[in-house]
Amino acid sequence: MALADIFTRPADSAATASPRAFGMRPLGTGLEGLTAWVDDIAALTQPDRIHWVDGSRAENDALLRQMVEDGTLIKLNPEWRPGSYLARSHPSDVARTEARTFIASEREEDAGPTNNWAAPDDIRSTITPLFAGSMKGRTMYVVPFSMGAVGGPLSHIGVQITDSPYAVASIEVMTRVGTDVLREIAGGAPWVKTVHSVGAPLEPGQKSDAWPCNDEKYIVHFPETLEVWSYGSGYGGNAILAKKCFALRIASVIGRDEGWLAEHMLLIRVIDPAGRRYHVAAAFPSACGKTNLAMLKPTIPGWRVETLGDDIAWLRPGEDGRLWAINPEAGFFGVAPGTGESTNQTAVETLWGNTIFTNVALRPDGDVWWEGLTDEAPAELTDWQGNPWTPAMGRPAAHPNSRFTVSAAQCPQIAADWDSPEGVPLDAILFGGRRATNVPLVVEATDWTHGVFLGSTISSERTAAAEGTVGELRRDPFAMLPFCGYNMADYFGHWLKIGQKLRFDRAPRVFQVNWFRKGSDGRFLWPGFGDNARVIDWIIRRIEGEVPGIDSAIGRLPRAEDLDIEGIAVTDADMAELFAIDPASWLREADLTEEFFQTFEGRVPAPLWAELAALRYRLQRA
Ligand code: GTP
Ligand code: SPV
Ligand code: MN
Numbered sequence: 055m056a057l058a059d060i061f062t063r064p065a066d067s068a069a070t071a072s073p074r075a076f077g078m079r080p081l082g083t084g085l086e087g088l089t090a091w092v093d094d095i096a097a098l099t100q101p102d103r104i105h106w107v108d109g110s111r112a113e114n115d116a117l118l119r120q121m122v123e124d125g126t127l128i129k130l131n132p133e134w135r136p137g138s139y140l141a142r143s144h145p146s147d148v149a150r151t152e153a154r155t156f157i158a159s160e161r162e163e164d165a166g167p168t169n170n171w172a173a174p175d176d177i178r179s180t181i182t183p184l185f186a187g188s189m190k191g192r193t194m195y196v197v198p199f200s201m202g203a204v205g206g207p208l209s210h211i212g213v214q215i216t217d218s219p220y221a222v223a224s225i226e227v228m229t230r231v232g233t234d235v236l237r238e239i240a241g242g243a244p245w246v247k248t249v250h251s252v253g254a255p256l257e258p259g260q261k262s263d264a265w266p267c268n269d270e271k272y273i274v275h276f277p278e279t280l281e282v283w284s285y286g287s288g289y290g291g292n293a294i295l296a297k298k299c300f301a302l303r304i305a306s307v308i309g310r311d312e313g314w315l316a317e318h319m320l321l322i323r324v325i326d327p328a329g330r331r332y333h334v335a336a337a338f339p340s341a342c343g344k345t346n347l348a349m350l351k352p353t354i355p356g357w358r359v360e361t362l363g364d365d366i367a368w369l370r371p372g373e374d375g376r377l378w379a380i381n382p383e384a385g386f387f388g389v390a391p392g393t394g395e396s397t398n399q400t401a402v403e404t405l406w407g408n409t410i411f412t413n414v415a416l417r418p419d420g421d422v423w424w425e426g427l428t429d430e431a432p433a434e435l436t437d438w439q440g441n442p443w444t445p446a447m448g449r450p451a452a453h454p455n456s457r458f459t460v461s462a463a464q465c466p467q468i469a470a471d472w473d474s475p476e477g478v479p480l481d482a483i484l485f486g487g488r489r490a491t492n493v494p495l496v497v498e499a500t501d502w503t504h505g506v507f508l509g510s511t512i513s514s515e516r517t518a519a520a521e522g523t524v525g526e527l528r529r530d531p532f533a534m535l536p537f538c539g540y541n542m543a544d545y546f547g548h549w550l551k552i553g554q555k556l557r558f559d560r561a562p563r564v565f566q567v568n569w570f571r572k573g574s575d576g577r578f579l580w581p582g583f584g585d586n587a588r589v590i591d592w593i594i595r596r597i598e599g600e601v602p603g604i605d606s607a608i609g610r611l612p613r614a615e616d617l618d619i620e621g622i623a624v625t626d627a628d629m630a631e632l633f634a635i636d637p638a639s640w641l642r643e644a645d646l647t648e649e650f651f652q653t654f655e656g657r658v659p660a661p662l663w664a665e666l667a668a669l670r671y672r673l674q675r676a
């Protein structure tokens with residue numbers, strides 16, 4: 055089949071298979087395989103129209119215009135926010151739904167205790183009837199996309215079928231969409247199948263809701279057949295399947311089998327006053343500071359940071375014994391609240407236009423607002439649900455998980471080579487979380503194995519990025535708890551194995567950080583944001599061997615005089631509290647770690663148990 059024909063081909067007329075027969079047909083390879091799959095999905099979901107997305111500007115313009123007409127998007131005032139739109143989701147569809155997210159591996163133990171497992175055949179027979187006819191009255195979009203530069207050595211291709219034009223517009227920002235991806239498929243490149251339906255078929259003549267979705271939700275991953283099926287939600291990671299579903303859950307499984315890592319990490323280049331360049335990746339749980347650190351504006355003179363990625367990094371050991379990283383995405387889906395001139399000026403500048411905002415507040419002048427954008431709220435607003443709002447009402451105007459979708463290229467400090475196919479060699483890996491107590495501002499792992507242990511024991515207070523109780527402490531190893539597509543104990547083992555492929559003197563050094571420790575008065579002890587550069591500065595001087603690390607029970611700490619706190623209002627008492635290590639509460643943490651490791655029923659690698667024993671030994675003597 056010629057590539058040009060794909061945009062005009064009618065749906066396969068034979069494609070009226072019953073849901074039960076679905077998936078029985080061998081697909082073949084290349085474009086034939088792709089079109090056979092599209093026909094199968096169309097036969098199942100029965101859309102009114104099929105639209106092959108070519109990723110062109112004209113197509114995107116038309117899509118956005120259509121969504122404005124349909125009431126899905128509100129066009130913002132171009133005087134303030136050119137090319138930008140506001141979407142208001144259904145109030146029940148505002149975040150990832152982890153309880154409805156499944157890993158359908160053949161064997162239950164391959165999903166592990168931290169994932170919801172479903173037997174593939176069982177869950178297929180549950181969801182297939184839901185997808186049957188689910189796109190009636192709607193357009194089915196076929197979106198070919200590449201994660202990483204098209205054709206790059208670390209890149210991977212996917213195709214998303216969706217009945218949500220909002221998802222299409224988002225995928226076009228977040229990934230590389232277009233005909234060059236089809237060309238790769240035509241050339242025989244493997245691709246991941248992702249199917250998404252909001253689950254809101256229309257009767258003839260029925261008008262769609264502005265934000266169609268379904269109370270019943272399923273986000274199902276089939277790691278063996280490289281498929282994602284998502285039903286019922288139009289929001290974020292539930293609907294932009296390239297992101298968490300593919301680039302983390304499915305990619306982590308591909309990485310396990312191929313010898314690389316798919317990680318929930320931001321990626322930056324740090325340039326010191328001497329012009330030396332370092333590459334740092336950092337894994338923090340959702341809404342714990344990745345986008346902010348990715349756009350760091352150092353408050354110490356002479357330092358610069360260039361953004362490479364803000365959410366996901368794919369890491370692969372190179373021939374040179376270093377660990378190389380790419381950002382597979384092409385845009386940012388960032389948390390709006392808390393993003394302001396004083397915290398993340400770069401993000402504010404990135405959002406000057408061409409941005410889709412979801413669930414933020416609308417100003418009377420047709421611009422957007424959210425808590426933290428400015429110190430003072432405007433006198434009146436329309437809140438994220440479309441209701442009149444004034445500050446006196448005492449509830450937030452923007453949803454706590456409201457977001458912006460904007461292309462990475464628009465970031466003023468994006469690295470010139472951010473989309474280079476080879477990526478960058480890592481000098482440091484940071485693990486962090488939101489911890490009001492116990493965890494110091496920064497601690498260095500003694501070696502790779504200890505670093506893997508630190509990653510495996512990360513816990514963090516829950517945020518609004520997913521459904522659940524905000525503030526509740528939970529384990530979130532490597533910030534991957536909701537995103538690892540296989541047994542996390544095996545994943546820990548895979549990290550250890552990757553370490554063996556690195557040259558010991560070239561492997562990235564591992565650190566744990568915590569910007570969120572609080573004093574007894576409940577305030578953050580560390581100013582955070584731009585001042586986090588002070589911690590990075592110490593990390594880099596450790597890498598260069600310019601300062602000693604002080605051994606403690608939990609790892610290496612800075613000497614007080616080595617952390618540059620000139621010009622910031624952190625008192626000696628605050629510093630002491632930021633680094634205080636209470637052996638008794640750390641021993642309690644160690645007990646919880648043991649409990650956590652035990653849930654994996656013997657699968658946690660022995661070196662991590664040895665690290666736990668060594669930690670306890672040191673704590674008992676501290
Ligand atoms: P996801 O996109 O959900 O993965 O979140 P993220 O990890 O990118 O988090 P983001 O950078 O958007 O920050 C989430 C929230 O934490 C925002 O409200 C920020 O203002 C706040 N935050 C980020 N960095 C810091 C920091 O250094 N200190 C403090 N106190 N808050 C921070
Ligand atoms: C996160 O929750 O980590 C996000 C938002 O980045 S979502 O894409 O919805 O997963
Ligand atoms: Mn983010």
